[in-house]
Amino acid sequence: MDHIPILQMGRFLLVSIQVDMHDRQAMTLQDDLTDRIAKTGARGVLIDISALELVDSFIGRIIGTIAAMARVLDAETVVVGMRPAVAITLVELGMELPGIRTALNVERGMTLLTVATGETGREAADAGVED
């Protein structure tokens, strides 16, 4: 089964979901991400869903769980790039992703993470992160 790649940038982890995930793949991403947060001491997680044509209640729940687990591990999560049609559908579905930070695009998401964590990906990268 294909894992969704997780990139590290300084103290942040970046995930861009580019495929129509099946349920097991989504659950694997949840496990992989929490594992990586714990291993790297990442302070922020950015999840780019701009390629997703659909977020149903299952994917929504996975995103919520990732954010909650990250918070427990002292990391902030921001979800970026949701398509307008997906946003409209999610709200109608009854899922408003409570407690999850969102940003319109990657750039704004990074700014949000930087402010929320007091870290910048770059400085931490220069200093070298202890894995």
Added chain:
Amino acid sequence: MPVLKTDTLPIRTDGDVVLVRQAVRNLAVELKFGLVDQTKIVTAASELARNTLDYGGGGSVRLEVIEDGLKRGLRLTFEDTGPGIADIQQAMKDGFTSGKGMGLGLGGAKRLTHEFSIHSEVGVGTRVMVTRWK
């Protein structure tokens, strides 16, 4: 009501759920649904396909392009031979779940479509039919 096109897909694995989403998307595009309408019917299909798999123990979906006078629509019928639903009213409520989801499946699918009907018999199975018109 004239049926212009029909296809049946199995729902046995979570990979099948992805294939159902793609097939519904393709038909919605063929019917020239707008992007929001496409997303709504595909999301409804995803919720119902997952229900069929998780609660019904697997089953199938029939996809039909239907015509009513001048309007065309997409009708999806999900069927399983699982345990059935004892209390449909309760199952329709948001937040009610007996599995891994958010409990938004049935109620959500109803809100995302124009027509919704459910028939379930304990020990026999469940059939959910939804239609979204263009």
